[in-house]
Amino acid sequence: xxxxxxxxxxxxxxxxxxxxxxxxxxDAGTPGSGNKILNYVxxxxxxxxxxxxxxxxxxxxxxxxxxxxxNLDSKFCIDExxxxxxxxxLVREPVLHSTFLKFVFSIGKPFFFKRTxxxxxxxxxxxxxxEEGIEIIKTPGHTSDSISIFLRDLNAVIVGDTLQGTRQGLxxxxxxxxxxxxxxxxxxxxxxxSSMIYVSHGVSSNKFLV
Numbered sequence: 357x358x359x360x361x362x363x364x365x366x367x368x369x370x371x372x373x374x375x376x377x378x379x380x381x382x383d384a385g386t387p388g389s390g391n392k393i394l395n396y397v398x399x400x401x402x403x404x405x406x407x408x409x410x411x412x413x414x415x416x417x418x419x420x421x422x423x424x425x426x427n428l429d430s431k432f433c434i435d436e437x438x439x440x441x442x443x444x445x446l447v448r449e450p451v452l453h454s455t456f457l458k459f460v461f462s463i464g465k466p467f468f469f470k471r472t473x474x475x476x477x478x479x480x481x482x483x484x485x486x487e488e489g490i491e492i493i494k495t496p497g498h499t500s501d502s503i504s505i506f507l508r509d510l511n512a513v514i515v516g517d518t519l520q521g522t523r524q525g526l527x528x529x530x531x532x533x534x535x536x537x538x539x540x541x542x543x544x545x546x547x548x549x550s551s552m553i554y555v556s557h558g559v560s561s562n563k564f565l566v
Contacts, residue, residue: 372490383410410435451533
């Protein structure tokens with residue numbers, strides 16, 4: 357098993373490469389990212405994508421979902437609280453807590469809040485193993501539908517936006533819906549004692565600053 361980080365515009369998608377040329381895609385990036393993800397998958401020789409898992413339903417994580425759907429025979433999976441955003445192409449506006457971010461998002465609103473074609477999920481994510489050694493962990497706070505993926509064989513976890521990476525280490529994200537829930541989720545991730553924590557924004561690491 358191997359984790360690939362796929363750099364997109366300002367976010368990352370991930371490929372979990374498994375035995376038998378199988379894989380799992382985690383997140384679909386912004387609208388227009390689907391082909392780049394698929395090209396990467398093909399470049400490393402993965403032939404079959406079993407699942408496309410969304411860590412949450414912000415537009416920079418589900419924006420390319422329709423592009424993946426029309427090219428893949430895979431199970432598309434999201435938490436119950438993100439189902440409508442994926443299925444109906446609704447925009448989940450981020451909850452902002454700084455003047456700077458509010459300014460950035462106001463300038464980029466046509467891009468950040470662009471509706472996309474909906475994708476019907478095949479599976480609603482529950483906490484627990486999705487298959488042997490690959491465990492879904494509910495980690496709300498950034499959004500109510502945020503999940504993380506623990507990969508037991510690698511002792512690694514993909515956390516989406518529940519943590520943000522810096523060169524110094526991992527910190528709380530600047531965008532979140534409920535900070536109390538976010539703190540509890542970060543403590544849950546810490547308790548895994550993972551050797552690597554993969555984040556969607558910034559530098560992946562195993563060093564906590566929070």
